[in-house]
Structures are given as C-alpha cells and as structure tokens.
Amino acid sequence: METLKEIFDPEFLLRNSVYISLLIGFVCPLVGVYLILRRLVFMAVALPQVSSCGIAFAFALHGWHMIPHLEESNESGLALAGASVFTLATILALSFFEQRRRGSVEGRIGTAYVVSGAFSILLLLKNPYGQHGLLERLRGEIIAVSNLDLILTGVIFAVIVAVLILYQKELLLISYDREMAITLGKKAIVWDGTLFLVIGVTISLTVLSVGPLVTFGFLILPPLIARGFARTMKQFSIAASVVGGISSIVGFWIAYRWDLPVGPTDVALLGALYALSFLIKKATQAVAGASKNR
Amino acid sequence: MIEMFQALLWPLLTCVLLPPLLVHFGLQSARRNKLFLNAALPQAAALGSAIAILAGRTEGSTPFLLSFACAAVCGIASSFLRRAPSDSPAAVLYLLCGATGILLLSRSSDGAEQFYNLTVGDLLLVNEKRVLHAGGLFLGLAAAALLFRKEFEKDEGAIWKGLSSILFALAVASFFRIAGVLLTTAVLIGPALCGTLLAKSPLRQLIVGSAFAALCGVAGLYLTYKLDLPAGPTMGGLLAALSLPIILARRFRPTEVPPSA
Numbered sequence: 001m002e003t004l005k006e007i008f009d010p011e012f013l014l015r016n017s018v019y020i021s022l023l024i025g026f027v028c029p030l031v032g033v034y035l036i037l038r039r040l041v042f043m044a045v046a047l048p049q050v051s052s053c054g055i056a057f058a059f060a061l062h063g064w065h066m067i068p069h070l071e072e073s074n075e076s077g078l079a080l081a082g083a084s085v086f087t088l089a090t091i092l093a094l095s096f097f098e099q100r101r102r103g104s105v106e107g108r109i110g111t112a113y114v115v116s117g118a119f120s121i122l123l124l125l126k127n128p129y130g131q132h133g134l135l136e137r138l139r140g141e142i143i144a145v146s147n148l149d150l151i152l153t154g155v156i157f158a159v160i161v162a163v164l165i166l167y168q169k170e171l172l173l174i175s176y177d178r179e180m181a182i183t184l185g186k187k188a189i190v191w192d193g194t195l196f197l198v199i200g201v202t203i204s205l206t207v208l209s210v211g212p213l214v215t216f217g218f219l220i221l222p223p224l225i226a227r228g229f230a231r232t233m234k235q236f237s238i239a240a241s242v243v244g245g246i247s248s249i250v251g252f253w254i255a256y257r258w259d260l261p262v263g264p265t266d267v268a269l270l271g272a273l274y275a276l277s278f279l280i281k282k283a284t285q286a287v288a289g290a291s292k293n294r
Numbered sequence: 295m296i297e298m299f300q301a302l303l304w305p306l307l308t309c310v311l312l313p314p315l316l317v318h319f320g321l322q323s324a325r326r327n328k329l330f331l332n333a334a335l336p337q338a339a340a341l342g343s344a345i346a347i348l349a350g351r352t353e354g355s356t357p358f359l360l361s362f363a364c365a366a367v368c369g370i371a372s373s374f375l376r377r378a379p380s381d382s383p384a385a386v387l388y389l390l391c392g393a394t395g396i397l398l399l400s401r402s403s404d405g406a407e408q409f410y411n412l413t414v415g416d417l418l419l420v421n422e423k424r425v426l427h428a429g430g431l432f433l434g435l436a437a438a439a440l441l442f443r444k445e446f447e448k449d450e451g452a453i454w455k456g457l458s459s460i461l462f463a464l465a466v467a468s469f470f471r472i473a474g475v476l477l478t479t480a481v482l483i484g485p486a487l488c489g490t491l492l493a494k495s496p497l498r499q500l501i502v503g504s505a506f507a508a509l510c511g512v513a514g515l516y517l518t519y520k521l522d523l524p525a526g527p528t529m530g531g532l533l534a535a536l537s538l539p540i541i542l543a544r545r546f547r548p549t550e551v552p553p554s555a
Contacts, residue, residue, distance in 0.1 A: 118531030
C-alpha cells in the first residue's frame with residue numbers, strides 16, 4: 001500500500017511514466033478491439049515493429065548528419081514523425097495489396113515484421129547515437145517521459161478516443177460486416193482510412209513510449225480477456241479498456257516494488273490474467289454443460 | 295572471394311544446408327494458416343535460453359534442452375488450442391515468451407547484452423562441431439518428416455499433432471542456438487512466402503523456398519563480410535526484403551481468365 005501511495009504522489013519522480021502507462025493501458029485496448037474484430041492479430045505485432053524501425057531510421061538520419069543537431073524536445077518529434085510515416089505507409093501498402101485479395105495477407109504482414117525487425121537492428125548498430133535509447137525501447141523500459149511527451153500523448157489519445165466514440169457505429173459496421181456497410185451506403189474507403197489512421201497513430205505514439213512488445217501486448221491481450229465475458233460491443237470495448245488500465249497500474253506497482261522493467265511486467269501480468277480468464281471460461285462452460293445434461 | 299569462403303565456410307554451410315527443413319515447417323504452418331507460430335516458436339526458444347542464462351547454465355546441452363522444451367510447449371499448446379480469433383493462442387504465447395524472457399534477463403547483470411545476443415545470434419562464430427551436430431539432428435528430423443508426411447499433412451489426432459509440434463520445436467531450437475530469434479523467424483517466414491507465391495505443388499514450394507533461403511544466406515554472408523554488418527539481421531533483412539519484389543510482381547500480374555465452360 002505504501003508503494004501505491006508513493007506511485008500516486010504528485011512529487012513522485014516517475015509520475016509521468018505512471019500517467020503514460022495509464023493512458024496506454026486505457027486507450028490501446030480500445031483500438032485493439034478493432035484488430036481482433038478484423039482478425040488482424042499478426043498486424044498488431046508487425047505494426048509496432050515497423051514503428052520501431054521508423055524511430056531507428058529517424059535517429060539514423062540524425063546519425064548520418066542528414067538533419068541538424070536537435071534539442072531533446074525535438075528528438076521526440078523526430079521519432080514520432082519516423083514512427084508515424086513508417087506505420088501509415090505500411091498500413092497503406094498492406095491495404096493496397098489486400099484489394100485484389102491475392103496471396104496470403106499473413107505472409108505479407110510477416111514479411112513486414114521481419115524486414116522491420118532486421119532493419120531496426122541494422123540501423124541501431126550503425127548509429128551509436130541512438131543505440132542505447134533504442135535498445136531500451138525494444139526492451140520496453142518506461143522511464144524517461146518528459147512533460148511534453150505526456151501532454152502530446154494525452155492530447156492525441158483524447159482525439160483518438162473521441163473519434164472512436166463518435167464514429168463507433170460506422171467503424172464497427174465496416175469491421176464486422178463490410179458488405180453490409182457498403183449496402184447501407186457507407187463509404188468503405190473513408191471509414192477504413194479513418195480506422196487505419198487511428199490504429200497507425202496510436203501504435204506510433206505507444207511504441208515511442210513503451211516499445212513494440214508492450215504495444216502489442218496492450219493492443220491484443222485486454223480485448224482477448226474481455227471477449228470471453230462481454231455480451232455487447234459496448235461491454236467488449238469498455239471491459240478491454242478497464243482491464244488494460246488496471247493492469248498498467250498494477251504492473252507498474254509490481255515493477256517498482258520488485259525493480260523490474262515496467263513494460264514486460266505489464267505484459268506478463270496481462271498474460272497471467274488471460275490464462276486465468278481462459279480457465280474461468282472453460283470451468284463455466286463445463287459447469288453449464290453439466291447442469292444442462294442433468 | 296576465396297578468402298571469404300575459407301573464413302566463412304561453416305556459417306556458409308549452415309545457411310545452405312539447414313534452412314530447407316525450416317522452410318518445410320514454415321510452409322506447413324502457412325498451409326495450416328498458423329503463420330504466427332513461425333514468430334512465436336523462436337521467441338519461446340529464446341525464453342529457454344534466458345532461463346539457462348539466469349540459472350548460470352550457458353554451457354553444455356542445457357540451453358538447447360531448455361530452448362527445445364519451451365518451443366515444444368509453445369508449439370503443442372498452440373496446435374491444441376482453438377484458433378479463434380485468428381492465431382490468438384500463438385499471439386499470446388509469443389507475447390508471454392517475449393515478456394518473460396526480458397523479465398528474466400533483467401535479473402542478469404548483463405541482461406541488455408544477452409537480450410541483444412539472443413535476438414541477433416552468433417552465426418559467424420559457428421564451428422564444425424556445432425554444424426555437424428545440427429546437421430545430424432536435421433537429417434533425422436527430415437527423415438521423420440518424410441516418413442510420416444501423410445499423417446502430418448492430415449493434422450489430425452493428438453499423437454500426430456504433438457509429434458509434428460515436437461519435430462518443429464527441435465528444428466527451431468537447434469537453428470535458434472546458432473542464428474538467433476530474428477534470423478530463425480526470417481527463415482521460417484520469408485522462403486515459405488516465396489514458395490507459396492511462386493509454386494503450386496508442395497514439393498516445388500519447398501524447392502523454391504529452399505533455393506531462395508540459400509541464395510539470401512550466401513548473399514547475406516557476403517554483405518556481412520564486405521560491409522562489416524551483423525550476420526543475423528543482414529540475412530534476415532535480405533530474406534524478407536527480397537520477398538517484397540516477388541509480392542509486387544504477383545500483385546501486378548494480370549488476373550487469369552477462367553476457361554469458359
């Protein structure tokens with residue numbers, strides 16, 4: 001309890017990390033719900049990796065003296081720009097290839113995953129300037145979060161949540177039943193574009209703070225946990241967001257208490273919750289089946 | 295050039311002789327729509343190595359056995375769990391293995407370096423003994439895969455599913471010990487994608503995929519030698535990057551008109 005009080009103290013040294021964990025915990029699952037609905041789980045692992053590659057490329061530009069020396073506050077902007085450009089370009093390319101529905105979607109996403117993973121490391125090795133920070137990012141350390149990063153993330157996430165709430169009906173329809181949406185006169189390309197933009201920006205921002213593995217964890221695990229118990233889409237989204245938010249705080253507390261890296265602790269906690277929810281669901285089904293047979 | 299081949303003889307043999315079996319397993323996963331397993335198994339093998347590092351047992355067969363055990367558990371769990379929504383069991387296992395591996399390595403004094411080594415591997419340091427060991431194991435696994443190919447293709451029954459997962463885990467754990475997470479994942483995904491795009495029959499897919507893996511392996515080693523780059527990411531990047539022109543070529547190929555009745 002003492003640790004929890006310390007974490008929420010306004011004077012706590014790592015308070016920005018706590019706040020950003022909370023933001024990521026609540027917002028990422030809301031976006032992840034759509035990735036689960038569209039059966040794009042592999043995309044949720046590939047896009048954060050692509051985003052990391054974008055960050056590595058942005059730092060490499062700096063290392064190669066192609067852009068002038070930047071102050072620390074501008075470095076975040078540079079990294080965000082790299083992450084966003086790479087992520088959105090990949091989403092565009094994958095959507096373009098999907099139009100003709102030829103070949104394996106998963107194969108293309110897998111290729112993007114491997115290419116970006118390999119080039120992240122090559123760029124990192126050839127750029128001693130960004131080497132340390134990027135390696136930390138790949139491992140999911142959430143330590144140094146500036147006030148500017150926190151405000152920027154907060155504002156953009158607020159816009160994302162607003163878009164998801166305001167256009168929930170359209171985004172759900174296009175994700176769940178595309179043909180029906182087109183029949184009802186919805187412009188598929190506009191809503192697909194909006195959703196992919198939301199996904200791309202969320203992933204870019206999250207990877208910037210917590211790295212690819214943790215981003216993937218918060219996108220996928222809370223919705224998978226909530227899916228087993230939710231009856232409506234509204235319940236599904238809210239439950240996923242609550243699970244993500246609470247896990248981020250509990251994970252931070254565990255990591256701080258036992259001196260562990262925050263991101264992987266969050267993911268391990270979510271994994272344990274997933275296993276627990278899976279067992280509860282199976283037990284409930286077994287009990288329901290037994291009482292039906294009687 | 296000859297000097298390069300002399301210096302990199304064993305890495306070169308590793309890149310040419312070992313990938314065909316991994317390409318076979320990569321194609322098998324792709325046919326079963328379980329491509330995510332190709333990313334999850336190397337991550338599970340890395341978790342096994344992280345456990346060995348934490349236990350201070352980095353020598354002998356312990357790291358390999360732990361890597362194999364973790365990969366086998368991951369493969370078996372993934373093949374028996376229901377697959378809805380797409381690949382979610384493999385995704386969860388991938389995440390759990392990745393996060394647990396990092397958590398374990400954070401307890402080690404040189405965890406960051408170990409994390410990097412597990413990702414990138416040490417292909418250039420491979421020696422005659424390791425290649426022969428891995429080659430012998432791969433020969434045995436290939437014989438088993440060939441002998442029971444009909445049963446494995448059906449993917450039915452607990453015993454065959456389990457046995458198939460164990461063979462896959464053995465191949466991944468063995469290659470991972472030499473090449474690291476990144477290159478193992480690349481060898482499982484890139485050539486399988488090329489094989490399925492360029493050929494129709496399973497045998498041709500295997501031949502095309504293996505040839506592609508060997509070509510990228512040799513080219514990657516050449517680049518590594520010439521440009522002083524790390525072997526794993528260079529070859530992994532090449533394997534995946536060279537798949538892109540093939541995907542593009544397929545994308546812009548004119549649609550076949552079905553013959554009229």
